[in-house]
């Protein structure tokens with residue numbers, strides 16, 4: 001039987017389907033825990049106090065929550081997370097929400113956490129997820145705002161086969177940019193990699209009876225969204241839905257993607273951005289000097305790459 005179709009909340013918590021949420025201590029990950037409340041939830045992240053506070057809050061609401069320390073940039077740490085998660089019950093869902101934004105680290109850190117971290121989660125959880133299970137990666141609107149010609153997709157396979165070479169070659173390309181643009185483009189590349197990896201691994205996961213996909217949030221009201229607020233405000237004000245997304249709105253989408261109703265959904269990305277991309281000039285047009293007043297409104301390069 002598809003484990004996602006098992007009766008939820010059996011009396012024995014050890015039989016409850018397990019949902020692992022990386023970056024579960026805050027923001028979208030924390031909201032997703034609430035949306036997956038019928039599962040045994042494992043919150044994973046680097047900051048114990050954040051995880052403990054969130055777990056206490058969720059337990060007070062009646063959720064079955066455990067916490068595990070994990071740095072997704074470290075393959076062994078993610079392997080350990082997957083191994084322990086499998087001992088705590090049948091792992092049916094992994095939501096990989098852990099990530100860093102351009103204000104939180106330099107280009108190399110962003111690539112290691114966002115890109116290599118996602119590769120680690122795929123490697124570690126493919127053998128652990130129960131048939132019928134689903135892995136959902138959180139990408140970003142930033143991946144949709146950058147023209148594909150500036151994305152070094154030919155290097156993406158190296159992230160799994162030769163991770164240090166991947167980092168060296170991408171950071172060498174980024175070094176061609178002015179320092180103020182490197183973290184922004186590194187973020188966009190890392191999130192494009194996330195979308196690429198779900199699409200690339202869909203067949204491999206399919207052979208195991210698993211689904212894998214990504215969700216790309218627009219600008220969302222979380223600690224990370226607040227850190228990027230200044231640089232994203234012009235995008236928000238012109239968007240069809242001119243406000244920050246709520247973490248709960250992303251969580252509901254992620255929970256739907258994880259559920260049996262979405263059983264035909266795999267190898268794709270779902271953009272949930274309040275229409276930001278639909279009204280945004282590309283970064284290339286942002287770089288062009290307007291030639292007449294009919295040109296669409298342009299915005300500076302860095303904000304387009306920020307979140």
Ligand SMILES: NC(=O)c1ccc[n+]([C@@H]2O[C@H](COP(=O)([O-])OP(=O)(O)OC[C@H]3O[C@@H](n4cnc5c(N)ncnc54)[C@H](OP(=O)(O)O)[C@@H]3O)[C@@H](O)[C@H]2O)c1
Pocket residue numbers: 022023024025026027028029044045046047048050070071072073096097098099100101113117138139140141142216217218219220221222223224225226307
């Ligand atoms: N908010 C937005 O506007 C927005 C827009 C587009 C995409 N996103 C994406 O949405 C995801 C969730 O972000 P959020 O908005 O919910 O921000 P958030 O509240 O800052 O959550 C990110 C979480 O990731 C964890 N994390 C960071 N580095 C980690 C690592 N190396 N290993 C394990 N955990 C790590 C953080 O906890 P610790 O530091 O304690 O580990 C934090 O709890 C991210 O992937 C982000 O890129 C957010």
